[in-house]
Amino acid sequence: MTDQNGQTRQAGRTCMRTLGIAAVTAAALTATVTPSVAAPAPAQAPRAAATAVTEAAAADVDYDTWQRDCRAVMDTALPYLKERIADSAPGEKQAIVLDIDNTSLETDFGFSYPQPANRPVLEAAQYAQEHGVALFFVTARPGIIEAPTEWNLAHAGYESSGLRVRGFLDLFKGVAEYKTEQRAEIESRGYTIIANIGNSTTDLSGGHAEKTFKLPDYGGQLS
Template identity: 70%
Template structure:
């Protein structure tokens, strides 16, 4: 189990998480972060730390790999069957799906390797990657930078703005998949670790990574 601290959870995205990530993204500003903000950030991550501590990292990686071992053969077959003029896309959640959020406190956060390997195959075969996350838009640019730094080709990133905060997460994420379809894409797979990432349709196939009954964000 890694001793690194988690930094993002669906129930804790907000001003504290935003301030922490922006500070990491802009080192010059990090030096001016107040002691009060630092203390609050540590407090906000305490619950996440306790939850992640219940999950062994090696077990989580093995469980993620098992799901991706199902996803890759499907994607190979589906990509090979691309229709003329069809624009294929995969939609991915970020925290504990594309990135290792609850198993480390670093910036850029590491990629979740089983997912990255599948994503790389897809992007190398012309499939566009779209990321739909409940993270707030204030950390959108830092999030996109993180994804690109660890190897994802980002065709689009959806983060929550002020209006989106009034929607439940499942509805918000479904709306964004509809938007991707309206851009002319066929979503051949949707990958996430929560039911709110995958419910609502608008994807040919879904792949659920483990969240261990909500222990992971």
């Protein structure tokens, strides 16, 4: 379990990342809606600020090392998924639950919108979705950025069967509690969650998944 200080640090990073996503999204939407505006400098300022925040969060983690370590985890996950999907019971509705930040999408290695897919995870997810497995995304991101997050996932190549973001009341719950409740609700709809993939213990604790796969967070450096 993450200790109280660790949860505070994680909450702070989540807040700053959310502000960064919202700022860059707003800038992108403004540029799209009003293409005749001549001076682009104001729209670039939020991007620069967000870049500084997110790059600082990952300052001690090398991108190539992170990708290699993600690949090692998913090289274990993919054979399991292939076997489990092939062994599905007649009529079984299989699902995979995925975290978003530094799991499904690259978040802390430079900032852009749309954020690129984390390739090792995307490859496994695409295999699953091509074989009829539903992909559910459960994130600690707040509902205010639900629409741009949903678009980003589709743009990155994921076919989402459902995106779960935190509503107002969810903000008063621990992340692990909130995510556990979301998986339980997915199960209540008749799905068997064959895998739960995330990079934090709060993504994976609480059960309601046959198997969990933890990507690296390097002691909380990647939220």
